[in-house]
Amino acid sequence: MKYLLRTALLLGLLAWLPFTSAYAQGGMRRQERLSQLENARIAYLTEQISLTPDQAQKFWPVYNEFTAKRRDLNRRMRLLRPASLDALSDQQIKDNLTQAFTLRQQEITLEKEYFDRFQRVISVRQVGKLFIAERQFTKEVLKRVAGRPGMAVPADGLDD
Structure with missing residues (x-):
């Protein structure tokens, strides 16, 4: 093994x-x-x-689902990072930061959810x-x- x-x-x-x-x-x-x-x-x-091979068979589909969702959140967060803040209004900067905080919170929620799901297989x-x-x-x-x-x-x- x-x-x-x-x-x-x-x-x-x-x-x-x-x-x-x-x-x-x-x-x-x-x-x-x-x-x-x-x-x-x-x-x-x-x-x-x-x-173990049995754990791996159950674990990898759950993990792959988790990483796909986490990658999507990270991609969305990167889109909120402008090359230059000078091109944005104060309101746009505030909106971007608020959206970034929301995405970070979603990432924490995702990790908590998958922490529970992972424990079902490992x-x-x-x-x-x-x-x-x-x-x-x-x-x-x-x-x-x-x-x-x-x-x-x-x-x-x-x-x-």
Whole structure:
């Protein structure tokens, strides 16, 4: 069982290595890079939270639903960030900030909802490890991308 998980992790990480160099070189198509990154993320999270095959079968559909909803909220939040505040009126700035607060609250509500749903398929300890592992994986990806020539990590507080 552990052999299968380690093999999946190793294959995921091996798939991830070309992503980091191809990203910097621009040689691979974006979709292929994203697919490799997704495979690496799945392998990493599976290993970090010690999913059994039975748990994985139940967990990944719920997790994928959660991440799709979270991505949508993040996309909507990015749309509220103008390139320049100078082009907006004070009322527009206020409206954008109010909408951003609402979206952030929706993200918290989403996390609470899925915290409960995750506990139906994995243990509370595994759920705790999941949230930590997500941050660790993101940090590692950003660190690798930042280490490539011509690449920079956005300074928007992602390194917490």
